[in-house]
Amino acid sequence: MKLFLDTADVAEIREYAKSGLVDGVTTNPSLAAKTGRDYVEVLKEICAVVPGAVSAEVLATDFDGMMKQAKVFTKIARNIAIKVPLTWDGLKACKALSDDGTMVNVTLCFSAVQAMMAAKAGAHFISPFIGRLDDIGEDGMTLIRDIRTIYDNYGFKTEILAASIRSVSHVLYAALAGADVGTIPGDIFKKLLSHPLTDKGLETFLADAKKAGVTIKTE
Ligand code: E4P
Numbered sequence: 001m002k003l004f005l006d007t008a009d010v011a012e013i014r015e016y017a018k019s020g021l022v023d024g025v026t027t028n029p030s031l032a033a034k035t036g037r038d039y040v041e042v043l044k045e046i047c048a049v050v051p052g053a054v055s056a057e058v059l060a061t062d063f064d065g066m067m068k069q070a071k072v073f074t075k076i077a078r079n080i081a082i083k084v085p086l087t088w089d090g091l092k093a094c095k096a097l098s099d100d101g102t103m104v105n106v107t108l109c110f111s112a113v114q115a116m117m118a119a120k121a122g123a124h125f126i127s128p129f130i131g132r133l134d135d136i137g138e139d140g141m142t143l144i145r146d147i148r149t150i151y152d153n154y155g156f157k158t159e160i161l162a163a164s165i166r167s168v169s170h171v172l173y174a175a176l177a178g179a180d181v182g183t184i185p186g187d188i189f190k191k192l193l194s195h196p197l198t199d200k201g202l203e204t205f206l207a208d209a210k211k212a213g214v215t216i217k218t219e
Contacts (some may be wrong), residue, residue: 003023009146010045027055070102106127148159165182
């Protein structure tokens, strides 16, 4: 499973990217707003740090406007993926951009039929929003499983990008359900390595070595 960071915070992205475990980044207008900075400038900095796909979301809702904004984004770097909403104009833009060789991430997906339509429009990524479905009492993970089944049934190559992730369990179950990518907020990304028995075990190993004077000479 590829792991993307779901943030527009450049400092946070730089920090996690040092691990070599960040395969890409997703941003959206709300995340861009949080930075208080120019969206295009922020995207330029992110693309310089992360070589994998960096999603940049259009603000226009009509086809022509989306295409104009996509042109601005695609000039930033080769790893930009244009993020368009799952609307008729969004899918029209998705088709035009994909036919032209541009990566497109279709966002705000809440049904498997929507995901099938996005795949037919040539989307590189489909973003089902797990957390927002859970928030209204539905099961986000069922959506991931249904999309996996449909894509496998018909050989669609569109990557399932599990979005709106709220917990480590979301990452686990999305991976088990066959999501290709998970986009994860920084605080949850950090928790992916956490386990109390890892901390406790390490503490014991180091205490035992210290007590017995075990060392490793490096020079
Ligand atoms: C990423 O592509 C999505 O925009 C993001 O995961 C949405 O997350 P939220 O539901 O927590 O806002």
